[in-house]
Amino acid sequence: MATKKIALVWFKTNLRLRDNECLLRAVAENDEVIPFYCLDDQLLRTTKFGFKKAGDFRLKFLRESLQQLDSDLRGVGSGLLLLKGVIEKEIFWLANKHGAQKIYAEKEVAPEELTTQKKVTDELLILNCAISTFECRNLFHSSDLPFSIERLPDIFTDFRKITEKTVAVRPVFPAPSVIKSPPIAALNLTLPDELNSISISIDQRASIQFKGGEQAARQRLQYYFFQTQALSSYKETRNGMVGERFSSKFSAWLALGCISAKEIYREIKRYEIIYGSNESTYWLVFELLWRDYFGFCMEKNGKRYFLNSDSLSSGSMSQEHFETALTNWINGTTGVSFIDANMKELKLTGFMSNRGRQNVASYLCNNLRLDWRYGAAYFEQQLIDYDVCNNWGNWAYLAGVGNDPRTNRVFNINKQAATYDPDNTFQHLWLT
Numbered sequence: 205m206a207t208k209k210i211a212l213v214w215f216k217t218n219l220r221l222r223d224n225e226c227l228l229r230a231v232a233e234n235d236e237v238i239p240f241y242c243l244d245d246q247l248l249r250t251t252k253f254g255f256k257k258a259g260d261f262r263l264k265f266l267r268e269s270l271q272q273l274d275s276d277l278r279g280v281g282s283g284l285l286l287l288k289g290v291i292e293k294e295i296f297w298l299a300n301k302h303g304a305q306k307i308y309a310e311k312e313v314a315p316e317e318l319t320t321q322k323k324v325t326d327e328l329l330i331l332n333c334a335i336s337t338f339e340c341r342n343l344f345h346s347s348d349l350p351f352s353i354e355r356l357p358d359i360f361t362d363f364r365k366i367t368e369k370t371v372a373v374r375p376v377f378p379a380p381s382v383i384k385s386p387p388i389a390a391l392n393l394t395l396p397d398e399l400n401s402i403s404i405s406i407d408q409r410a411s412i413q414f415k416g417g418e419q420a421a422r423q424r425l426q427y428y429f430f431q432t433q434a435l436s437s438y439k440e441t442r443n444g445m446v447g448e449r450f451s452s453k454f455s456a457w458l459a460l461g462c463i464s465a466k467e468i469y470r471e472i473k474r475y476e477i478i479y480g481s482n483e484s485t486y487w488l489v490f491e492l493l494w495r496d497y498f499g500f501c502m503e504k505n506g507k508r509y510f511l512n513s514d515s516l517s518s519g520s521m522s523q524e525h526f527e528t529a530l531t532n533w534i535n536g537t538t539g540v541s542f543i544d545a546n547m548k549e550l551k552l553t554g555f556m557s558n559r560g561r562q563n564v565a566s567y568l569c570n571n572l573r574l575d576w577r578y579g580a581a582y583f584e585q586q587l588i589d590y591d592v593c594n595n596w597g598n599w600a601y602l603a604g605v606g607n608d609p610r611t612n613r614v615f616n617i618n619k620q621a622a623t624y625d626p627d628n629t630f631q632h633l634w635l636t
């Protein structure tokens with residue numbers, strides 16, 4: 205009798221059933237699959253910058269996304285197995301226990317994630333179990349680009365102009381209708397305390413009360429596109445700072461892959477057929493291209509981002525001065541009300557508008573003259589929508605140390621406040 209083909213599906217930042225090539229391929233090519241997520245000890249540690257890698261807002265959103273994924277997997281006959289610990293040891297244990305011959309996983313591009321993947325691959329060699337990876341993050345597939353990643357243009361506009369003309373977004377994969385798996389224990393029983401005990405709530409003044417999971421992502425898309433048609437005025441409102449409608453707020457769901465960029469793109473195209481295309485419908489695709497670009501930049505530049513601290517002039521600064529300046533920035537007590545309002549919002553909600561992020565990052569680098577990596581590391585802890593490529597890429601870009609280095613990305617904070625918060629509504633909201 206032929207041996208059963210058993211595979212593991214490693215969920216990471218692709219926590220969805222639809223448009224998930226890893227899952228679909230695994231189901232098609234094997235007799236049984238075991239979907240799992242591993243809460244890596246690394247995610248729960250404090251970094252060398254003194255911040256947690258994932259703060260409570262992020263962990264809460266992760267828990268909700270995992271619960272939804274488990275429920276969706278159970279709906280098609282499977283379930284989500286939750287592991288916790290040293291990732292390569294845990295996966296080895298699981299593969300060994302089930303005699304898995306293959307692991308299907310999302311392709312990684314960032315240094316830490318690649319190191320983890322390498323450790324897992326090395327451990328599994330002993331079991332003769334191979335890892336196959338699939339691109340799940342971007343609109344464009346890297347093999348459809350008309351240049352190699354090494355030759356990725358250093359300027360976004362060059363990237364956009366070439367790719368817009370020559371690259372097509374691939375179709376969305378359907379969700380599998382049935383998944384055959386061995387029995388998997390209910391997720392609620394296996395949730396570790398680090399996830400279970402989080403009771404943080406998002407401040408009521410937040411632009412949006414984020415809830416993790418594929419279902420909530422799709423509800424948000426329905427709301428922003430088809431219920432309110434806010435998409436048709438996105439270009440005019442996207443620099444706003446207050447309320448649910450000024451921008452899509454897709455970022456948190458995209459960060460954990462509760463929805464794919466390709467699916468959002470397909471829905472934009474469907475929307476355009478019904479309500480018409482305009483500059484705003486185009487602009488959301490434009491922003492998704494920025495997201496792709498930062499993904500490809502990470503693949504190209506890798507470790508260089510994390511090492512580079514050219515903007516750092518805190519070398520001559522005393523430790524005490526450095527700590528006071530950083531603490532005031534974090535707590536929103538710098539005395540510059542536009543900065544303080546944004547930093548309070550981030551602290552109390554885990555979100556900040558794009559306009560806010562640009563200003564507080566510029567302020568940290570250019571006014572406070574602190575090492576930009578501390579700002580990026582605090583964002584990593586705090587942002588519900590933390591995405592390694594977007595966060596470190598945007599910070600490096602603003603600090604002038606990215607692939608498009610310029611030293612003049614200095615924001616005039618008073619002018620920005622006057623333009624984007626002319627009647628102080630935003631500052632009032634967070635500072636009173």
Ligand SMILES: Cc1cc2nc3c(=O)[nH]c(=O)nc-3n(C[C@H](O)[C@H](O)[C@H](O)COP(=O)(O)OP(=O)(O)OC[C@H]3O[C@@H](n4cnc5c(N)ncnc54)[C@H](O)[C@@H]3O)c2cc1C
Pocket residue numbers: 442451452453454455456458459488491492494495498556557558559561562565583587589590591592594595596598599602
């Ligand atoms: C210093 C700094 C740090 C950032 N850190 C992150 C991060 O960790 N995670 C993250 O998703 N975004 C990050 N961004 C980008 C951007 O601020 C957020 O994606 C956006 O504010 C999220 O809100 P939204 O979904 O309503 O955006 P929308 O304006 O509705 O845009 C739609 C989508 O396009 C993408 N997008 C928009 N702007 C950018 C951009 N500048 N770079 C990359 N993608 C973009 C996002 O996926 C976003 O969800 C950062 C920007 C700055 C300046």
